[in-house]
Amino acid sequence: MKKWLFSLGIVLAISSVLAGCYGGGADGESAGEKKGKGDIKQEIVVNAMTEPPAIDPAKATDTTSGWVLDHIFEGLYTRDKEGKPVLGVAKDVEVSDDGATYTFTLRDDAKWSDGSQVTAGDFEYAWKRVLNPETGSAFSFYLYYIKGAEDYNKGKGAAENVGITALDDTTLEVQLNSPLGYFDSLLTLWTFYPVQQKLVEGNADWAAEANTYVSNGPYKMTGWKHESNVVVEKNNEYYEKDVVKLDKVTFQIVNEATTYYQMFKTGELDLISTLPSDVLTSEKENEAYHEVPYYGTYMYMFNVEKEPFTNAKVRKAFAMSIDRKSLTENVTLGGETPAYAMVPEGADTPEGDFRKVGGDYFEENAEEAKKLLAEGMAEEGWTELPEVTLIYNTAENHKKIAEAVQEMIGKNLGVKLKLSNQEWGTYLETTKQGNFQMARMGWIGIFLDPVVNLDYYLGDSPNNRTGWVNEEYDSIMAQSKVEQDENKRYELLHQAEEVLMTDMPFMPVNFYKFNYLANPDFENIAYYVNRYPNLKWAEKTK
Structure with missing residues (x-):
């Protein structure tokens, strides 16, 4: 699925037959050598294989939905290129002496894609929305480490008794039942992403279409043709927008392995995974093949x-x-x-x-x-x-x-x-x-x-x-x-x-x-051991 949803890690190489698809000229010069890097169209097309069932942090349970969510949202913690947890929307965190209370201070420049401020209240609302029994979140149990969370989710307690409190617009206090050594890693899961309260409360179907979507990550959703593709573009409101080199990422939805493999060969796709078994052996010798x-x-x-x-x-x-x-x-x-x-x-x-x-x-x-x-x-x-x-x-x-x-x-x-x-x-x-x-x-x-x-x-x-x-x-x-x-x-x-x-x-x-095949013209794609590749730092170099 979902799913430790558990299939990541091979970037397949492109054979010499494909050189022409990625800019090799008759004189041996690449397209990147003939023009400046600034002239290169910074777009990538990757294959998601299936329609994301729910691009909503509270309702997503599968890795496809999570792949999109990881690019358009960011939590208190995020991941670096190596996949290690680092502070994201939070610029500082203080932990109590007993290890059970975390006080997060949010970045002043954390913004939603519509330009409004991301607040501690958005996090409190989002997490309690996950726990709200009416939401029906399958991942609500990941919040059970928080004081009062399990009782609220199971109808035995009230929301106000849950240990998630926005002390002001930039300060969030989280009280755990007991110390948790991997709390920072846990908070990188999309279930802990914030959502904009006014948007969610004003439109029950806010996450169903691109034109009603607001997020806070490196990219923002600009298109969703169901059963065809999801398009995200660089979010200029993102506090670290300068590290984002790609202007556009298209998550194409092509399920049949032979088809998406051929689309990669013809240059219609830049990144594919789960290759047809009959090509795996030969592709392992190519430069872009990675096994993670x-x-x-x-x-x-x-x-x-x-x-x-x-x-x-x-x-x-x-x-x-x-x-x-x-x-x-x-x-x-x-x-x-x-x-x-x-x-x-x-x-x-x-x-x-x-x-x-x-x-x-x-x-x-x-x-x-x-x-x-x-x-x-x-x-x-x-x-x-x-x-x-x-x-x-x-x-x-x-x-x-x-x-x-x-x-x-x-x-x-x-x-x-x-x-x-x-x-x-x-x-x-x-x-x-x-x-x-x-x-x-x-x-x-x-x-x-x-x-x-x-x-x-x-x-x-x-x-x-x-x-x-x-x-x-x-x-x-x-x-x-x-x-x-x-x-x-x-x-x-x-x-x-x-x-x-x-x-x-x-x-x-x-x-x-x-296993993956990736267009070698792209650099700085981060391959994690428990998520699909992260394209935050990716850049087309030629």
């Missing part, structure tokens, strides 16, 4: 409230019956690694990488999988397995993986798996409603800590669409969030993951890496 780790997990969710996945042995049998090494080496081909747990590599702990310390939770074994399937069916009194359909959102790579999994499960379990696909927005709604048995999903951590991966399967998380609720799991996760001893905190997170992998409401497939 992506802190996320590709998986298939089981709906534990629908047969046959009401039985844990059946769930485990499915998970044990596929060959992940074969999938990553022969199907996905993008540098992904087999996954036998929820948390990917990349999160450092005092004992070492969290994943390496925790190890794998199961092994692939077709014979054992058959036995577990038979035992599960016997427990349920089934003489034959109920029909099973696997659904995935429409994309060539998802289709190829699903077809390979279909074949493996058929061969190793003797189960005839049906496949079905849906457009992304429809797919999200289908899984949200629980109208599935087995469904593809990806989850990308918003920062490098196991807690954000494991939060996905909390019993009350709107993102957990499996129907699985485990009180022990929820209790351990809650303990981890108040534990101040780092070693003990990670021990608790390992315990929680063990509970999750014992019940197995999902089957992990691989840990992500992302």
Whole structure:
């Protein structure tokens, strides 16, 4: 999805065949050598692949919407080129001695794209809007670290009791339940972006079209042709506008991999990701190919409230019956690694990488999988397995993986798996409603800590669409969030993951890496390990 929504990181190179597309002249001079940099049209066209379901900070849950939001909004903290959290709209922060109260001072030159001032009140309003039960934000639980936030969101408390207070136009006080070492990283998530109160209250559909949109980031939305493209242009009201070199970014919406690959080759697209598997091997030798780790997990969710996945042995049998090494080496081909747990590599702990310390939770074994399937069916009194359909959102790579999994499960379990696909927005709604048995999903951590991966399967998380609720799991996760001893905190997170992998409401497939092809005429594109590329500093040089 969404989604630690979990596929980032390869910028594919352009082959010599494509040199003419990007300015190579007959005499060997590039276009940049023939004219000054100031004459270069500073525009880039990138492929978003799918229509963003919700370009609203309070309602976005997917990485596509988040990609656009990260360019048109900015929070109290933002990210530098390396992806590290740095102050953004806030110019200063003071933390109380007990580590539980943050007092932010906003920049005097923080403006909305309409020229009006961004205030502390806008942040208070935006965050409480996320928590307001009527908003229905799926990411509201990320604010539960704040005093009174969970009670308000669950209808047990009032908004005025939430520890978010605008002391004046430039001062915001935030009271946490307890100290949180990664609070700065958390605040880079789009859920914590401000919104303009007068705009939102005056127009319920303010985020549905470009002509009603106001934001505060490096770019502002100027066009949105639904199912076609989203256009953002440089925001001259942005306090750091001088670092923004691009005048225009177009997020094109082309879903079919072969099509967008050909569009890249002809120069219609400057940046694409998730390449067709049949070109990955050859493109890896090109100069613009990059393979960046992506802190996320590709998986298939089981709906534990629908047969046959009401039985844990059946769930485990499915998970044990596929060959992940074969999938990553022969199907996905993008540098992904087999996954036998929820948390990917990349999160450092005092004992070492969290994943390496925790190890794998199961092994692939077709014979054992058959036995577990038979035992599960016997427990349920089934003489034959109920029909099973696997659904995935429409994309060539998802289709190829699903077809390979279909074949493996058929061969190793003797189960005839049906496949079905849906457009992304429809797919999200289908899984949200629980109208599935087995469904593809990806989850990308918003920062490098196991807690954000494991939060996905909390019993009350709107993102957990499996129907699985485990009180022990929820209790351990809650303990981890108040534990101040780092070693003990990670021990608790390992315990929680063990509970999750014992019940197995999902089957992990691989840990992500992302592949990209990028026009080499562009420099300073920032490739993050848990977000799509940031174009704030990007510049076309020739």
